[in-house]
Amino acid sequence: MTRLVPLVLIGAALLAACSSTDKPKPTPLEAVTPQIAGRQVWSARLDGVQFPMQVTVRDGAFVVASTGGSVVALDAQSGRELWRGEAGSRVAAGVGSDGRFAAVVTQNNELVVLERGKRLWTAALSSRTTTSPLVAGERVFVIGVDRVVHAFDALDGRRLWTYRRTGEPLTLAQPGVLAAYKDTLLTGQGASLVGLDPLKGTLRWDVPVTSPRGTNEVERLNDLVGPALRVGDTVCARAFQSAVGCIAANTTSLRWSRLGGGQNGVGGDADLVFGADASDRITAWRTASGDTAWTNERLLHRDLSAPLSTGRTVVFGDGEGQVHFLAREDGKTLLRLPTDGSPIVGAPALAGTTMLVVTRNGGLFAFRPE
Numbered sequence: 215m216t217r218l219v220p221l222v223l224i225g226a227a228l229l230a231a232c233s234s235t236d237k238p239k240p241t242p243l244e245a246v247t248p249q250i251a252g253r254q255v256w257s258a259r260l261d262g263v264q265f266p267m268q269v270t271v272r273d274g275a276f277v278v279a280s281t282g283g284s285v286v287a288l289d290a291q292s293g294r295e296l297w298r299g300e301a302g303s304r305v306a307a308g309v310g311s312d313g314r315f316a317a318v319v320t321q322n323n324e325l326v327v328l329e330r331g332k333r334l335w336t337a338a339l340s341s342r343t344t345t346s347p348l349v350a351g352e353r354v355f356v357i358g359v360d361r362v363v364h365a366f367d368a369l370d371g372r373r374l375w376t377y378r379r380t381g382e383p384l385t386l387a388q389p390g391v392l393a394a395y396k397d398t399l400l401t402g403q404g405a406s407l408v409g410l411d412p413l414k415g416t417l418r419w420d421v422p423v424t425s426p427r428g429t430n431e432v433e434r435l436n437d438l439v440g441p442a443l444r445v446g447d448t449v450c451a452r453a454f455q456s457a458v459g460c461i462a463a464n465t466t467s468l469r470w471s472r473l474g475g476g477q478n479g480v481g482g483d484a485d486l487v488f489g490a491d492a493s494d495r496i497t498a499w500r501t502a503s504g505d506t507a508w509t510n511e512r513l514l515h516r517d518l519s520a521p522l523s524t525g526r527t528v529v530f531g532d533g534e535g536q537v538h539f540l541a542r543e544d545g546k547t548l549l550r551l552p553t554d555g556s557p558i559v560g561a562p563a564l565a566g567t568t569m570l571v572v573t574r575n576g577g578l579f580a581f582r583p584e
Contacts, residue, residue: 249546251584279309317354353366405438407449455477472504496518508545527549534555535554537551
């Protein structure tokens with residue numbers, strides 16, 4: 215397995231190099247007459263974010279990290295810095311936090327855990343990591359690009375268990391799924407959503423979102439990509455370049471699965487699931503049935519982020535730093551707000567009435583739709 219993982223990374227790099235010249239130009243933006251009120255309420259800056267940022271929201275604060283190694287908690291209402299710490303090395307994935315502990319993974323394959331900004335402990339990992347750690351129940355959970363899941367004691371860094379599923383030679387260097395559902399740890403293993411016992415690391419259940427397709431191992435890569443959406447007992451996720459589906463976690467059964475290429479995670483609510491495909495065509499599926507509610511092709515090839523559903527809107531960031539507020543019922547543009555012109559990294563995050571987006575240049579922009 216370990217010999218083949220780098221082949222996937224090299225393949226992804228070659229595709230990215232080719233796409234830099236062959237990629238279609240972004241669709242020009244239409245003029246927008248604002249249909250809702252919204253404004254920027256504060257901003258801050260990191261030294262740059264070169265990885266898909268997962269902003270953690272805890273106790274009215276946003277917890278963020280930079281590629282340079284800074285880990286920062288900011289008051290959501292005012293942007294005031296609550297604490298700051300340093301990972302001690304460049305960061306590859308992050309950040310996970312339960313409000314007390316915060317965890318990132320460095321480019322040297324080290325898990326670094328801080329307690330309110332103070333570096334507490336580090337642990338060496340066996341492979342590269344692109345998924346933000348999960349901190350819950352005084353444990354820190356990490357999944358590598360080799361799909362191996364590790365659990366550590368948040369207080370002292372003891373490795374508690376390791377879960378490894380064999381038989382899948384190629385893996386995807388893309389942020390995956392690592393989340394909590396009641397007393398179960400959820401993680402993506404290939405195209406399956408897997409439920410693990412967080413205390414022992416033993417398998418509880420395994421539900422595929424889709425089946426492998428393609429004529430070779432690379433074409434059949436369909437790992438679940440994060441972020442996933444959890445609404446009550448329903449968990450929805452995208453399988454890389456193949457499908458979007460929802461699982462009933464309480465009955466461990468697949469509710470529905472629909473074909474749909476794409477590389478980013480999904481967002482939504484109890485009524486609708488939203489996501490953009492590889493061409494940035496946005497689709498809204500009905501959460502209960504998987505039926506298509508609407509599609510939007512006005513933002514094609516704009517490098518859309520994973521979405522955030524809030525109130526009457528669904529929000530996407532794009533590759534030019536624009537933040538698009540679309541009507542959740544039909545996909546029409548209600549508002550567009552700018553940032554610093556660099557790509558939005560990761561899904562927007564919401565704390566109360568304040569929404570935060572992070573840009574590749576390290577800009578933190580807080581908006582308050584009204």
